[in-house]
Amino acid sequence: MNAEKSYEDINASKANMDHIYNQSDPRAYFSELKKLDYAIPQIAKPVFQKLIRYLQRRRDDTLHVLDLGCSYGVNAALLKHELSLKDLYAHWGQKSLTEATSQEVIEKDQRFFANLDAPENIEVIGLDQAEHAIEFAEDIGLLDEGLAVNLENDALPAQACETLASVNLVTSTGCVGYVTEKSFDQLLPAVTQGRPPWIANFVLRMFPFDAIEESLNDWGYVTEKLESRTFYQRRFATKDERDQALESMTERGVEPSPKEREGQLLAEFYLSRPARDAAEMPIERLFPA
Template sequence: MGAHRQPGPDDPTAGAMAGKTRFDDIYDRPDPRAYFRRLAPYDYEIPHHAQGVFRRTLADRRGAAPPGPDGDPTVLDLCCSYGLNAALLNHDLTLADLYAHYAGEATTDLTTSELVDLDKEFYAARRRPDAVRLVGVDTAANATAYALAVGLLDEAYAENLEHVPPSPGLARAMAGVGLITVTGGIGYVTHRTFDALLGAARLPLWVDAFVLRTVPYDRIARSLAAHGLVTTTDPDRLYPQRLFTGPEEQDDAVARVRAAGDDTTGLESAGRYYTRLYASRPGAADPRPGARRGPSSGRIVD
């Protein structure tokens, strides 16, 4: 998750985030300790579920397009914040390990500079041999700077692609990107951000996005389709995100999910946000008007 503007009134996601508690004060600190300590009581867990999914996606992409002379394609983590997804993808760590590290007593009294020095060693000692090159994009300059400083990101760009095109540096980085991941930003970023990124892509691009059931994804899926990607989702496979902060947030989420035609029993009605995984892959268009063809399992997003 990162700090992003609310969508404009012409976006289908407009208002979708209005009832969701904002944690803007923790997204752009010099280091992630406040982030983990604030979210721990709400059992924020979606990066844990994404860890295995993203690793399997990378394995599948290697099978579909073996690494070239420059190695594996780069992963771009959108709304990367302090580099959580990078930490879990490229290191032998769990989300519970990160909570213990940043919310525990051992790091409480350190300065940010001391924590950066500690984290350089912490992550280097746990680096996986199959680690991939990782680029992070987020509007939170302090958070991306931290992730870059401790070695979680190879490149970091604090840019708001809802308003401006990619910088020359980000455009160059996109030329090597083969997978875009996002776990907490859909609803704060829209199709504009994806259009900006895909416009600079040069490799066959895959996208994995975890999206709250309160937020529509259709407009983004249409933009991805315009760039040759077919988006599918398994409507029955859901991933918990976090506990609600209170009854008002829960009531808003339940109302939005029901308005979308989905059942909230045992899910949002039981006290948590839930997400779906939307997977976008290069694919051919279905000849029928308005239709797209994808894998045999999962619903195609129109």
């Protein structure tokens, strides 16, 4: 089955978040996702932190992270600061912000994040097609640079290539399925100009990863899945969303787990690295059971 077609079909069965994904501030986005117990950025945080610490031991300067599907800079907020997703739900859900304009939210957030603990020694580049979300994350200082582009349809801007040459780690927590091998085919020449970065993807179990893995293989990457572990993303929005997701999994030969049948949307973790790095530290040694 063609991967692009399967992505399109599977996405048609998912809850549609388009109406909240690209607003001028994240209040509506967090309000809706809180109802679904959206948790994957928090679940992914210690995994990404471990990769960051490992990579930082190999270098003396700032580590550069490219977050795919970054939206409002949520992963950046969690990785740069001692914050939890619960903290962000509380922050953007405060009653005092109910009547605030987006500009007032931006001004308050600039002060809020500037007054937190000193951020980790990382810089985060965000890539997403949601230009308003990118702009917000840049304005409040969560993203050091934002790239608002849809690489499924548009070319990577020439000026972005120099920025992406410094990337040491690529992360994603749910964009695979909206993003296909087309985006990776555009990104890989840019991010591998120097030492190729590690690429860490949390992928919903309903989506195939094969085509992206093949693209990565063409650039000398070895992809490992963290076996026997799944990661909670959120609750299914409706019974219909659950049923169609389970059907998609079954059609691909993936056996739905009891948790999925009970209503949990689960992801798996894939780590893609240059062959030498993968041989030196297999994924199961990086993340022992």
